[in-house]
Amino acid sequence: MARFSALPIAPIALLLFGLVGILLLTIPSQDVQDAPGFMYGIVLDAGSSHTSLFIYKWPADKQNGTGVVTQHSECTADGGGISEYAGRVGEAAQSLRECLNQAVKEIPKEKHPNTPVYLGATAGMRLLNISNPKQSDQILAEVGSEIRSFPFNYSGAVILDGQEEGAYGWVTVNYLLRNFIKYDFVGRWLSSGGATVGALDFGGASTQITFVTQEKVENEANRKELRLYGQDYSLYTHSFLCYGQNQLLKRLLAQIVKSQGYAPEVSHPCYPANFTGPLDMKNIFDSPCTEQYKPEAYNPQKNWSLTLRGSGHYENCLGNVSELFSHDGCPFSRCSFDKVFQPKVTGSFMAFSAFYHIHSSLQNVTGVKVKTPLQLENATKKVCSMNWSQLQMVSDKKNIDRVRNYCASSVLLQALLLRGYGFDDSSFPDISFQNTAGDTSVGWALGYMLVLSNLLPAESAGVRKTLTVGAWGVLLFLFIVLLVICVFLLFRARSKRKKGGDENVI
Template sequence: MAQRCAHPVVPVALLVFGLVAILLLTVPTRDVREAPGFMYGIVLDAGSSHTALYIYKWPADKQNGTGVVTQHGECQAKGGGISSYVGQQGAAGQSLQACLDQAVIDIPKERHHVTPVYLGATAGMRLLNISSPEQSNQILQEVGQKIQSYPFNYRGAVILSGQEEGAYGWVTVNYLLENFIKYGFVGRWLSPNRPTVGALDLGGASTQITFVTREEVEDNRDLMKLRLYGQEYSLYTHSFLCYGQDQMLKRLLAHIVKSQGYSESIDHPCYPEGHSRVLQLHNIFNSPCTAKYKPSSYNPQASLTVQGSGNYEECLVYVNEIFSFDNCRFSKCSFDRVFQPNITGSFMAFSAFFYLHSFLQKITGLTVSSPSQLEEATKRVCRMGFSEMLLHAPDQKPYLQDYCASTVFVKVLVLQGYGFNETSFRHITFSKKAGDASVGWALGYMLSLSNLLPAERVELRKALTPGAWGGLIFLFVLLLTAVLIFIFLRARDGKKKGVSESTI
């Protein structure tokens, strides 16, 4: 009988390859970083006229100590600013509900509990805090309780100082312009070393100017230092409370009422000719910004008739009188005895600056890119009748009466107050958004706060080096091939054996 053919080399090879493979598995490994995913943050911008919710996200491993933040979502709350809900129990918190509900949807559920949420109130609440600290605290408590009812990591509701509001707006502008950091063509984040851009912000109750200067800042209250992406910045920043658009209009009206002897009917040179309105006195004198114009005694419910005359020159006189350009105790001042160094570099103007500039361009056809064009556009607006303005901007009907006063105010503020001239004015860019992000203080706030947020711990896994993996794969391929050959040979031997036995 024929003997079965043995192949001792095959099992020996299998044994050797198996031992080598096991030894490879014991090769020292190195740590490989898993993709960090994203962290999220929510900022509620509680302004004087309305509240906006912004959702930001950034890589969990961060960049140079500051998160590379992008805007993930935005929601505009209906109704007025939270300061307008004084005396309405729970209304301030309720006004945030729709936007908070949207945030629950927009942020992944597994991230809810680690998503910080901040509420920053600006000039509207600063004014309320001056007139009634108790009501101000009550409003902040109400909105805080509402936010805490959601599954986020509530970090507090605070009233930002004017200095903080200005500085964070500056951070937003320069971040969006990639002056701090940008993604290079080499596939990594780079510091472009670009000059920074100044920020001009016009809100409802205050206006801010912020820029880097090499001059000495003679008033330390206007000096702020920030550290972002490994760089330190020294800023000049000042916020003028009561110089926001809404409060300015109220101050201007109060000044005119006082100048004309508190009569029951007044002539308003900044209103379009032929346009009139009736309002109650408490709507004028219910703000700390109009306190100095308030009569010693008056009936808050008394009516006042305001008749427009559309006179640019007289309007300019009244607007100039709400500024003070005298009595500077520093080497130089902007206005109201506030120190300001000489403006340098380029600026971005946003918020109400953008909307007013856009309106002037639309209604006059001018580019408004120089002081002379700003003056010409302002004159044209102030000399238009209400019906003519309505033809050009029918969607702006509720606001048309105020555009002359607002644009004259911006002209005085920017040219006489801040000191922009024929050359420097051309370096102002008026913007609402940059990329997909809204320009304002909220993004800068999130960027700065991300320095304080702990970076998420990056998960590590054990892994072989590429060389070890290659060797292991090669040996396993050889092992598999050897096993297949061994099985084939055994099958062939078995077949031969069967043939041999059948022959016998």
């Protein structure tokens, strides 16, 4: 017993540790190849006011993996939305050329053939398809032909319906916030099981609201079921055509002009005091959204203009804006406006597109932090009370149209969120106004590409990290070196004990 206790403990422990390590490393494991670079995808967001091209990328070995798609770059095409080129043959396609050329330069040449390109047109083209289906089809054919001339994998140009636009925006928001999956401490992607975030989109021609609800969706047209990463999501979603920022501003103008009898000079309560400017009536009545406000004798071929004078009156502005939203005759248990069913808003929301820009401008111009309905009202009253000279001093002078609409846009945001969608003192603070999440622009484009390219698996992901062959080899080498050192120390200790024993005998 004494002889056993005299053995050196440290070398024996190291020896055992090395042997265990080697045994663990010899257990069969899955070989992992080095990642073969990135794959790319392109989405053209053909909105009502402009077209944006987004380039996304993801590791090539994660085609059906999780949480790996990022935005590589973004390009905004010159000019307006493709719907604005109706009747001007070839110009819609030409407007996309510069951004597509940029994509050719930014994406590696060897990746071009396998890079899918999707074009999704939204409310601007939905309106054109209503007023002139032939011109709508022609524009889609033109832009499709233009995209095919580039060395990418053309995957179609379509007009999204409003519910699709809302659902894809919701997918984008929750994908970027990692609400579908999370990365655990042992290196696996797992379903997060957490709450999702609702999506509020305010475009040029339409607005969308989408969120998960536990309530019964009384109108089937507003219900959408999704299964992502093994989880089922029951969504409420609705898109209001003609309720985007640009179309609402047109409708507001048309309503005010009509209410004042189409007079040569019109007072606009939402424009700042001391503002004076001309208005070409063609710019109002060129949309199906303003059809009801047209005078009986209106002739688009004749020049007709009038003078607008701002009065900067908040209460009158709010009164005119409120008339754009009908709250009468709801056929369901509850409605948002215009007889559209909507359950009570629940949970957190992300508001993007024009919601973000209006909210940001309102805070910058007034210096008021808009985090509650009362703060929103106070900031809106303050911006509406500023005259034209004051607004120009504290805002971007380059964009006169945007500056003169600060009051009108703020009142629209207030009416839409509070009276329209029903946000109140308890739910409004749960709205996050954002334009990006990380380095990625928030909108429907990413969600659109993820769904169409099958980058969002319907079933639960079981991806995990494993050691590469190189890393495994290094560890095995270290354990062998450790084992050799242990054996050397044991022989050395044994030699010293033997020598010591001989000396004792002498």
